[in-house]
Amino acid sequence: MSHFAKMPPLPYYAVIFANQAANTPDGYAEMAAQMVTLAETMPGYLGIESTRNENGFAITVSYWQDEASIKTWHQHSKHQIAQKIGRDRWYDHFVLRVAKVERHYDGP
Amino acid sequence: MSHFAKMPPLPYYAVIFANQAANTPDGYAEMAAQMVTLAETMPGYLGIESTRNENGFAITVSYWQDEASIKTWHQHSKHQIAQKIGRDRWYDHFVLRVAKVERHYDGP
Numbered sequence: 203m204s205h206f207a208k209m210p211p212l213p214y215y216a217v218i219f220a221n222q223a224a225n226t227p228d229g230y231a232e233m234a235a236q237m238v239t240l241a242e243t244m245p246g247y248l249g250i251e252s253t254r255n256e257n258g259f260a261i262t263v264s265y266w267q268d269e270a271s272i273k274t275w276h277q278h279s280k281h282q283i284a285q286k287i288g289r290d291r292w293y294d295h296f297v298l299r300v301a302k303v304e305r306h307y308d309g310p
Numbered sequence: 311m312s313h314f315a316k317m318p319p320l321p322y323y324a325v326i327f328a329n330q331a332a333n334t335p336d337g338y339a340e341m342a343a344q345m346v347t348l349a350e351t352m353p354g355y356l357g358i359e360s361t362r363n364e365n366g367f368a369i370t371v372s373y374w375q376d377e378a379s380i381k382t383w384h385q386h387s388k389h390q391i392a393q394k395i396g397r398d399r400w401y402d403h404f405v406l407r408v409a410k411v412e413r414h415y416d417g418p
Contacts, residue, residue, distance in 0.1 A: 205367045253363045259313045261369040289418035297416040301409035308405045310397035
């Protein structure tokens with residue numbers, strides 16, 4: 203179950219980051235792991251879900267308490283460096299969407 | 311670029327469906343493809359992004375105009391059958407979240 207983020211009290215925010223990476227990008231896995239570790243220390247961080255297929259198409263959804271915590275994370279200096287490397291070297295294309303989670307349920 | 315959903319005028323809705331499938335479930339791929347084809351005919355459907363890793367952990371995000379179109383899709387008879395089979399046979403666990411997309415951007 204550890205791939206799933208928890209279901210915190212509503213409402214909260216989701217950052218839906220869909221991306222197509224270049225083939226096995228150098229240093230990507232290490233940086234991604236570092237960013238998760240760092241995000242976990244940020245105020246308002248609630249969890250993350252991430253998966254990538256064999257063609258390098260990935261969706262990472264991170265969950266946050268509010269827009270303020272998303273903006274603080276976006277502006278973190280180490281995260282800014284990772285974003286720049288991502289734009290320059292790792293991502294062929296990405297779409298990022300910020301959304302307010304209004305309801306949720308799990309199953310089966 | 312075809313893996314990415316378009317960026318329609320804001321606001322719109324995202325259904326974030328994270329799921330862990332049993333190993334290579336029987337009939338799953340065919341049903342998933344049928345559901346995408348059917349969803350595309352539904353009012354308010356805006357697009358879909360989906361990826362699954364080698365361990366069967368998947369995230370599918372479908373985009374919709376509003377809550378009403380999500381509910382209509384949820385209640386479609388053929389989709390109800392797929393949901394039942396999914397609960398009974400395909401998914402070890404899933405979390406579904408409905409979220410209102412408030413901003414978006416793409417890159418690099």
